[in-house]
Amino acid sequence: MNKATASKVIVTGGCGYIGSHTVIELQQSGFDVIVVDDLSNSSAETIDRSVQITGKSPVFVNLDLKDEKACYSFFKEHQEASGVIHFAAHKAVGESVQKPLMYYQNNFFSLINCLSAMHELEMNNFIFSSSATVYGTPETLPITESEQTQRPFSPYGNTKKVAEEILEDFIDSTDKFAAISLRYFNPIGAHDSGLIGELPSGIPNNLMPYITQTAAGVREKLMIFGNDYPTKDGTPIRDYIHVVDLAKAHVVAIQRLLDKKKKKNYEIFNLGTGIGYSVMDVIQTFEEVSGQKLNYEITDRRPGDVPFLFASTDLAKEKLGWVAEKNLSEMISSSWEWERNFRNKNK
Ligand code: NAD
Ligand code: WQD
Numbered sequence: 001m002n003k004a005t006a007s008k009v010i011v012t013g014g015c016g017y018i019g020s021h022t023v024i025e026l027q028q029s030g031f032d033v034i035v036v037d038d039l040s041n042s043s044a045e046t047i048d049r050s051v052q053i054t055g056k057s058p059v060f061v062n063l064d065l066k067d068e069k070a071c072y073s074f075f076k077e078h079q080e081a082s083g084v085i086h087f088a089a090h091k092a093v094g095e096s097v098q099k100p101l102m103y104y105q106n107n108f109f110s111l112i113n114c115l116s117a118m119h120e121l122e123m124n125n126f127i128f129s130s131s132a133t134v135y136g137t138p139e140t141l142p143i144t145e146s147e148q149t150q151r152p153f154s155p156y157g158n159t160k161k162v163a164e165e166i167l168e169d170f171i172d173s174t175d176k177f178a179a180i181s182l183r184y185f186n187p188i189g190a191h192d193s194g195l196i197g198e199l200p201s202g203i204p205n206n207l208m209p210y211i212t213q214t215a216a217g218v219r220e221k222l223m224i225f226g227n228d229y230p231t232k233d234g235t236p237i238r239d240y241i242h243v244v245d246l247a248k249a250h251v252v253a254i255q256r257l258l259d260k261k262k263k264k265n266y267e268i269f270n271l272g273t274g275i276g277y278s279v280m281d282v283i284q285t286f287e288e289v290s291g292q293k294l295n296y297e298i299t300d301r302r303p304g305d306v307p308f309l310f311a312s313t314d315l316a317k318e319k320l321g322w323v324a325e326k327n328l329s330e331m332i333s334s335s336w337e338w339e340r341n342f343r344n345k346n347k
Pocket of ligand 1: 012013014015016017018019036037038039040041042043063064065066086087088089090091106110129130131132184185186187
């Protein structure tokens with residue numbers, strides 16, 4: 001028998017970039033949090049930092065969710081949790097092209113082990129971290145959730161598309177299980193405290209950490225991947241969203257699943273601001289907020305990049321009552337603040 005209480009939430013991958021911000025928002029909204037993470041792309045220090053911010057300590061379990069038995073034991077131990085937010089996955093697009101099997105293994109086995117344990121233990125509320133990458137090259141803009149998904153360019157992206165399909169098939173086979181997939185656009189930014197933020201291992205793939213690391217002197221220059229796209233300045237347009245806004249959407253999503261009147265079997269929501277900015281817009285805003293010139297050079301297009309990607313945010317607004325609140329300057333200044341704090345501490 002499931003002894004669900006409304007207040008405990010399991011966060012897989014809760015030491016990572018988006019997970020750690022979500023842990024804080026959950027705690028500040030009154031939830032008790034159980035973090036499970038194998039620290040393959042994060043550090044347990046994040047937990048100490050979140051305690052500094054909220055004054056509350058989450059339970060932390062260091063565990064690889066690919067390990068089926070260990071995963072089941074973990075869920076059994078914490079079966080009183082009322083919901084699960086599943087962030088744990090590998091996420092580097094380039095690495096996934098080099099090591100596709102590692103990506104399929106980690107992202108699928110972790111998901112399937114979590115779902116199997118939950119099924120066995122009658123734990124029924126699940127939030128899945130998906131990505132706008134499932135839209136491939138979209139036919140219409142802004143992209144609505146009803147847009148047909150396409151095979152993404154990378155094995156990483158494909159893990160998200162197929163994971164959504166696995167989730168849907170599983171939901172179709174059960175009565176009680178309910179899930180929400182959240183398709184993130186481009187998360188950037190860091191917590192206002194300056195204590196947690198994005199910490200990519202090795203050379204960053206993504207634009208924002210590459211910019212802040214270049215400005216901090218860790219990288220020599222940013223290479224801009226093409227300026228011959230059919231956009232206003234030739235560089236691709238993306239929908240950047242502040243990680244704290246994103247984290248807040250997870251709180252609202254879990255609350256929706258816990259509300260019997262609102263909960264549906266399966267729903268999908270885009271999480272973006274609905275506003276598209278070019279790479280040059282991001283650089284210009286960075287230079288404004290930091291008061292610093294950025295060293296950059298134009299190079300060839302990066303394979304797989306699409307010219308335009310921005311969300312329709314109507315569904316999240318209508319059903320979740322959620323809208324992103326922070327603008328591009330706030331996103332970029334918090335990323336820069338985090339980078340500077342981190343580099344100063346580690347001098
Ligand atoms: P992250 O790498 O910072 O966090 C993922 C966490 O999961 C890490 O702490 C890692 O140690 C942990 N983890 C990985 N495999 C695990 C396993 N087998 N067992 C236990 N823990 C494991 O990544 P993030 O940016 O916070 O992304 C979180 C989720 O959001 C991921 O599923 C990612 O694919 C998805 N997502 C991220 C972005 C983005 O741009 N950051 C965009 C769309 C979707
Ligand atoms: C943004 C723009 C690049 C780096 C990726 C994943 C997606 C999702 C979010 C997880 C593009 C340009 C970048 C650089 C550059 N992640 N750029 N020089 O590609 O929109 O999305 O992260 O789910 O799945 O694909 O984000 O930050 O890599 O790139 O010019 O060194 O910046 O060409 O136009 P992307 P990004």
